[in-house]
Amino acid sequence: MPNESKSDELKQDELVKIDYKPPKKDWMDTPVHFRHGTYIYPAKAKNLTYLGLPNPREWSPADEDWKLPDNWKDIILNGMKERLDKYRSFKVFMDICVRCGACADKCHFFIGGGDPKNMPVLRAELIRSVYKGNFTAAGKILGRLNGARGLTKDVIKEWFYYFYQCTECRRCSVFCPYGIDTAEITMMGRELLTLLGCNVNWVIEPVANCYRTGNHLGIQPHALKDMFEMLLDDIQDRTGVKIEPTFNRKGAEILFVTPSADYFADPGIYTCMGYLMLFHELGLDYTWSTYASEGGNFGLFTSHEMIKRLNAKIYAEAKRLGVKWIIGGECGHMWRVMHQYMDTMNGPADFLEEPVSPITGTRFENAKSTKMVHITEFTADLIKNNKLKLDPGRNDKLRITFHDSCNPARAMGILEEPRYIIKNVCNNFFEMPENTIREQTFCCAGGAGLGTDEMMEIRMRGGMPRANAVKHVHDKHGVNRLTCMCAIDRATLSTLMEYWVPDVKVTGIHELVANALVMKGEKERVVDIRGEALKEKKGEDNVR
Amino acid sequence: MKLLVAFISVLVLVAIPYLGITYAGMSSVFGIIVPYAAVIIFILGFVYRIIKWARSPVPFRIPTTCGQEKSLPWIKQNKLDNPSSTTGVVGRMVLEVLFFRSLFRNTKTELRDGPSLAYASSGWLWLAAIAFHWSFLIILIRHFRLFSVPVPYFINVLENVDGFLQIGIPTLYITDVLLLAAVLYLFIRRIAIPQVRYISLVSDYFPLFLIFGIGLTGVLMRYFYRVNVIGVKELVMGLIALKPNVPADIGSLFFIHLFLISALFAYLPFSKLMHMGGVFFSPTRNLANNNRMVRHINPWNYPVHVHTYAEYEDDFRDKMKSVGLPVEKE
Numbered sequence: 001m002p003n004e005s006k007s008d009e010l011k012q013d014e015l016v017k018i019d020y021k022p023p024k025k026d027w028m029d030t031p032v033h034f035r036h037g038t039y040i041y042p043a044k045a046k047n048l049t050y051l052g053l054p055n056p057r058e059w060s061p062a063d064e065d066w067k068l069p070d071n072w073k074d075i076i077l078n079g080m081k082e083r084l085d086k087y088r089s090f091k092v093f094m095d096i097c098v099r100c101g102a103c104a105d106k107c108h109f110f111i112g113g114g115d116p117k118n119m120p121v122l123r124a125e126l127i128r129s130v131y132k133g134n135f136t137a138a139g140k141i142l143g144r145l146n147g148a149r150g151l152t153k154d155v156i157k158e159w160f161y162y163f164y165q166c167t168e169c170r171r172c173s174v175f176c177p178y179g180i181d182t183a184e185i186t187m188m189g190r191e192l193l194t195l196l197g198c199n200v201n202w203v204i205e206p207v208a209n210c211y212r213t214g215n216h217l218g219i220q221p222h223a224l225k226d227m228f229e230m231l232l233d234d235i236q237d238r239t240g241v242k243i244e245p246t247f248n249r250k251g252a253e254i255l256f257v258t259p260s261a262d263y264f265a266d267p268g269i270y271t272c273m274g275y276l277m278l279f280h281e282l283g284l285d286y287t288w289s290t291y292a293s294e295g296g297n298f299g300l301f302t303s304h305e306m307i308k309r310l311n312a313k314i315y316a317e318a319k320r321l322g323v324k325w326i327i328g329g330e331c332g333h334m335w336r337v338m339h340q341y342m343d344t345m346n347g348p349a350d351f352l353e354e355p356v357s358p359i360t361g362t363r364f365e366n367a368k369s370t371k372m373v374h375i376t377e378f379t380a381d382l383i384k385n386n387k388l389k390l391d392p393g394r395n396d397k398l399r400i401t402f403h404d405s406c407n408p409a410r411a412m413g414i415l416e417e418p419r420y421i422i423k424n425v426c427n428n429f430f431e432m433p434e435n436t437i438r439e440q441t442f443c444c445a446g447g448a449g450l451g452t453d454e455m456m457e458i459r460m461r462g463g464m465p466r467a468n469a470v471k472h473v474h475d476k477h478g479v480n481r482l483t484c485m486c487a488i489d490r491a492t493l494s495t496l497m498e499y500w501v502p503d504v505k506v507t508g509i510h511e512l513v514a515n516a517l518v519m520k521g522e523k524e525r526v527v528d529i530r531g532e533a534l535k536e537k538k539g540e541d542n543v544r
Numbered sequence: 545m546k547l548l549v550a551f552i553s554v555l556v557l558v559a560i561p562y563l564g565i566t567y568a569g570m571s572s573v574f575g576i577i578v579p580y581a582a583v584i585i586f587i588l589g590f591v592y593r594i595i596k597w598a599r600s601p602v603p604f605r606i607p608t609t610c611g612q613e614k615s616l617p618w619i620k621q622n623k624l625d626n627p628s629s630t631t632g633v634v635g636r637m638v639l640e641v642l643f644f645r646s647l648f649r650n651t652k653t654e655l656r657d658g659p660s661l662a663y664a665s666s667g668w669l670w671l672a673a674i675a676f677h678w679s680f681l682i683i684l685i686r687h688f689r690l691f692s693v694p695v696p697y698f699i700n701v702l703e704n705v706d707g708f709l710q711i712g713i714p715t716l717y718i719t720d721v722l723l724l725a726a727v728l729y730l731f732i733r734r735i736a737i738p739q740v741r742y743i744s745l746v747s748d749y750f751p752l753f754l755i756f757g758i759g760l761t762g763v764l765m766r767y768f769y770r771v772n773v774i775g776v777k778e779l780v781m782g783l784i785a786l787k788p789n790v791p792a793d794i795g796s797l798f799f800i801h802l803f804l805i806s807a808l809f810a811y812l813p814f815s816k817l818m819h820m821g822g823v824f825f826s827p828t829r830n831l832a833n834n835n836r837m838v839r840h841i842n843p844w845n846y847p848v849h850v851h852t853y854a855e856y857e858d859d860f861r862d863k864m865k866s867v868g869l870p871v872e873k874e
Contacts, residue, residue: 020739095597369839370836411606413626420619
């Protein structure tokens with residue numbers, strides 16, 4: 001295998017020389033070229049085998065021969081037909097695009113790279129052309145004149161390349177006059193590729209892990225408990241408060257589910273410490289689960305069936321433990337699944353109760369069917385009802401901006417809750433330009449299973465619009481912290497900031513809450529939850 | 545190349561009725577058979593396409609949310625861009641279908657030195673689209689003058705408003721100018737913006753030329769080469785009453801106009817122009833974001849393989865016990 005690419009090997013001034021002019025040659029005559037830094041390594045055979053997915057084998061996208069099954073063409077065409085019959089979205093989106101091009105410069109990968117096939121319209125044409133050539137009369141008769149083409153192995157290679165250069169962020173769908181959603185197209189494309197065993201390991205390994213151990217990182221129950229011990233030690237060290245959460249406890253009122261990255265690695269762990277401190281301070285009757293130890297769902301980046309297979313454990317565990325309802329942590333794509341798919345796939349959750357906050361008595365009407373509440377809905381309600389003692393001054397050394405994560409913004413619309421919390425736990429908050437936040441937010445460019453090092457060039461390019469907006473508030477307001485409520489963001493934005501805006505660190509919302517939260521029995525807080533001095537040393541300023 | 549194919553196709557469509565009428569006297573073919581055939585193809589084709597879409601279920605509720613969700617009572621919901629009720633969805637669809645809400649958001653991205661990305665609101669595409677679609681609709685409604693006796697009052701009102709500038713005789717209709725200008729803009733934009741030219745197909749140019757041809761022949765008939773309007777109305781009324789009859793000396797220009805319209809009608813169900821019906825079917829726009837409030841049913845939801853808790857505990861029981869995690873089976 002070639003060396004992992006490092007972001008510092010990419011030269012910024014080279015990267016920003018972007019030629020948006022498409023080539024002279026028609027796009028159908030431009031075969032894809034697998035260049036290091038622009039594609040992800042294929043799924044390992046053992047992972048596909050474990051999951052019972054087709055065509056496990058050793059191969060590389062750079063190879064000429066992809067070792068496709070002999071009847072690969074039938075598999076794809078039958079797969080397309082099946083999906084056209086099952087998903088109105090797919091059929092309608094194949095039919096109604098007028099190629100107005102409004103989506104073109106809305107995609108972060110096109111803005112940062114200039115590859116015309118990263119324009120959402122052309123990404124969709126990659127599959128639409130095959131649809132026309134095989135499923136429509138006009139396409140069969142007029143052929144290429146009508147944008148139709150046959151299905152060849154080169155088409156499969158092209159799909160693999162470009163459907164894994166889409167983060168399913170749905171920004172284009174906001175601007176499309178017909179609401180054509182490239183995420184939907186990409187999901188179909190990836191499902192079809194899955195039928196041939198053309199998956200990427202960065203997605204399939206977490207899926208296999210999650211299936212077996214309950215979480216993407218493959219953390220087994222005893223190791224999970226150890227990790228929490230370390231977090232709890234750190235909390236005690238920094239606040240003086242000893243916390244003893246419970247795991248797999250039957251009869252708890254609430255089950256809490258969050259992405260495994262939150263308790264695994266920096267900077268997610270500080271957000272996780274925030275949850276632990278908040279729930280402790282409230283005396284909340286809740287439990288963690290080692291079985292439902294993953295909120296995220298990389299099934300979303302594989303196939304609808306895989307979403308359901310991984311998501312099933314959430315309700316199953318809630319039922320087994322006999323909880324009343326569920327709170328979910330800060331994660332982006334997790335909430336696409338919890339909000340838009342879970343109830344349909346694995347509901348109805350009639351064994352749970354309509355969520356009511358035991359602290360404020362607030363009934364979460366908007367979650368009365370799924371019985372799952374977003375942590376920022378829960379916390380915003382606490383703050384609004386004055387249930388938390390907060391000292392926002394403890395976050396004063398931070399100058400904060402907020403990145404709306406794609407899925408909470410465009411598949412849910414949870415925009416004000418996080419802002420309300422941030423404004424209550426810190427004093428210096430600055431918004432990025434309006435074309436880069438809320439429903440127009442720019443992706444971190446590492447979502448949908450792209451957040452791996454071998455994709456570094458594509459990630460740094462695609463992340464440029466987000467980074468550029470951060471740089472704008474950094475230069476203008478001295479912003480030094482980028483807040484987000486997504487585990488993928490916390491990992492990928494950190495790398496992105498190191499590359500484009502090195503002075504800015506990434507943080508979760510409940511890390512800020514943890515800093516500001518005044519706890520019963522705490523010692524004098526001189527360090528923040530990262531263990532860094534609360535106030536920057538400025539000579540006399542520090543003297544009381 | 546693609547542009548040329550589309551252009552020549554439309555020229556051929558102009559030549560067919562011209563030659564047929566002028567040299568073969570086939571006025572009943574172009575005045576009766578072709579329009580009837582076109583309308584039949586249009587209706588059957590349109591219905592077929594709608595049924596085809598409707599037969600595919602909507603397994604998941606996947607609205608694209610473009611504003612604040614309905615959440616806590618003190619947080620203001622954006623009821624139009626993120627509707628949670630049917631009323632909200634109707635409002636969203638009205639804005640989308642009548643005013644092209646999403647296209648109105650359009651921005652232009654520019655990469656400057658630094659690097660620095662700038663985003664400016666870009667309303668031209670929206671404006672041209674609005675001008676085009678609304679003019680087309682108003683012109684279509686104005687044509688009902690030819691379909692009805694007596695002419696309904698609202699059509700006279702519409703004509704007066706449309707012609708309020710009172711330029712020339714006959715009075716210039718604003719929509720005539722807007723339609724041609726908008727189509728011209730959409731065409732120029734398609735060839736002038738390199739990315740849009742790159743993605744354009746014959747089926748993108750063809751309708752533009754076709755509609756321009758329809759508009760142009762209409763304008764020529766009204767303002768320059770007057771045709772026998774009484775005769776035209778007689779023809780149209782005859783078609784509607786299913787007692788078709790082609791009066792003499794209507795003029796070949798009219799037959800070209802009628803043929804192009806017939807071509808548009810017959811072509812529409814098989815083309816991207818079906819976006820006219822498709823926009824109502826778009827699951828990212830026509831569904832309420834009430835996912836956590838009301839369960840959405842997937843008609844083909846099927847059982848899948850899962851790794852159950854029991855299997856999980858079997859895999860890890862000893863390790864769980866070693867750190868004091870409760871287990872179901874000892």
